[in-house]
Amino acid sequence: MRTILNYSLKFLLFLHTLFMLLEPVQAQDSLSNTSISIHWVNSLPGDFSFRNQWSYPEGIYRxxxxxxxxxxxxxxxxxHMRNAAGMIYQAYLKKYYQLIDTTHQFYSIQSESNCYEFGQVYFIKAVHDKASNITKCHTLTNVSSHSSLNIEILPLGCKASIELNSIKAATGKQTFHCTSGQIKIDKVAWQAGVLKAAFSFQFYNHLDVQTPLFWKGKIFTNID
Structure with missing residues (x-):
């Protein structure tokens, strides 16, 4: 009888441990389908002058x-086209600028976030898939920011997530799903092939459940 009781207690302890291990994963999965309603407006107010600011591609300096x-x-x-002081030889100037990209890259997002390994991002891409009628957007990472905001604009709402590609091996790649928030999109700009939006999203932080993540800001970018 005592042996059976010991096995029963061990089995219950095993189930409890298994449940504790699976609970964060289940909580994360249950949030992956959260959809945010889109508020369409005819003329979205606010300062979108950031779209007139630009920078050279990363790694280009004067x-x-x-x-x-x-x-x-x-x-x-x-x-070999530059001397020891870093000056480009006059004879190589034309060839040098044929090899490197010095185009002006205009900003398409202005935002702030408390997500992991986030410095600042200035560019977001938006691509519309006609087959699924979904517009997928993602911010471009850089040297100081390893988290990317991903937004899917669906026919009846939108979904958002943060994708972290950490420089820390122990953290690796992580996905944080949106739990709540709001987004306003300019309908007139949308019909002209431009995503003009203001958003504020909150995300479930499975790495530290006591500290929810947020990402908010404005977008102004062409839809490819």
């Missing part, structure tokens, strides 16, 4: 000689 140069991972065949 040297002490006033020349635009690449820093870090430069295209092959450019190292």
């Amino acid at each position: 040297n002490q000689f006033g020349q635009l140069c690449c820093d870090g991972l430069c295209p092959d065949g450019t190292s």
